[in-house]
Amino acid sequence: MTSVQEPSLQPLLRSVLAVLKVAQELGHEMNRTKLVKLLYFADLAAVEGGGTAFTGATWRWDNYGPYDTAIRRAEDAGVASQLVDRDDRTRSYEYGACYLKLALDIGDPLPGELMELVRRVVRELGAKTAGALRDMSYKTPPMVEATAAGDHRVLLDLSRARRARQVKALLARHQRHRTGTPKRVDDPGVAAELLEEMGDLAIFRGRVNAEELDDK
Numbered sequence: 001m002t003s004v005q006e007p008s009l010q011p012l013l014r015s016v017l018a019v020l021k022v023a024q025e026l027g028h029e030m031n032r033t034k035l036v037k038l039l040y041f042a043d044l045a046a047v048e049g050g051g052t053a054f055t056g057a058t059w060r061w062d063n064y065g066p067y068d069t070a071i072r073r074a075e076d077a078g079v080a081s082q083l084v085d086r087d088d089r090t091r092s093y094e095y096g097a098c099y100l101k102l103a104l105d106i107g108d109p110l111p112g113e114l115m116e117l118v119r120r121v122v123r124e125l126g127a128k129t130a131g132a133l134r135d136m137s138y139k140t141p142p143m144v145e146a147t148a149a150g151d152h153r154v155l156l157d158l159s160r161a162r163r164a165r166q167v168k169a170l171l172a173r174h175q176r177h178r179t180g181t182p183k184r185v186d187d188p189g190v191a192a193e194l195l196e197e198m199g200d201l202a203i204f205r206g207r208v209n210a211e212e213l214d215d216k
Contacts, residue, residue, distance in 0.1 A: 001105050012056030012074040014109040015039055017083060018118045020102050021109065028126040032075070032098040033064065037133035040066040042121045044140060046114075047158045054114055059156040061146040065137040066156060075100065
């Protein structure tokens with residue numbers, strides 16, 4: 001098993017290798033579009049959890065959602081170093097049906113906590129199609145903000161995801177509080193007491209009304 005945590009490997013390449021390693025462990029075929037989106041969701045998960053983005057990508061809204069051209073260069077570096085096998089089934093350089101897998105058995109490319117995060121993301125999303133992941137990415141808070149403003153190629157604000165999660169958590173706590181608070185109910189004796197009191201006062205109301213009518 002080859003170690004790939006050497007400082008000479010750029011962070012983005014290590015992140016690419018991490019996604020490919022977990023995908024192969026789980027038996028998921030990985031094309032270029034899926035790889036990009038899983039890297040995005042891994043960064044998003046890190047930020048939502050209160051940490052920072054770690055893949056090394058600088059996310060912008062490009063043709064098909066979150067993207068960074070540096071991922072393509074990291075892929076090329078992986079192929080050049082014979083760590084990655086690339087099966088390019090089309091002639092499209094950027095977005096073709098290009099399938100990627102590890103060329104050899106490697107150790108975890110990232111530290112333990114980050115590898116566990118990558119494993120969680122790939123377990124949850126790795127079986128989805130590239131199209132499904134693309135559609136999901138457009139529904140994330142950073143992409144919603146970018147598309148609403150129409151700012152193509154704008155730098156995505158991943159902290160939007162953390163704030164959106166905080167708001168959801170706050171609303172969930174409020175709902176739990178409302179659910180756990182006993183409903184206010186009327187005292188069953190109050191109505192009877194009011195009716196009795198109104199009956200006792202009826203004669204006095206009659207006298208007042210009679211006097212008022214006589215005056216008129």
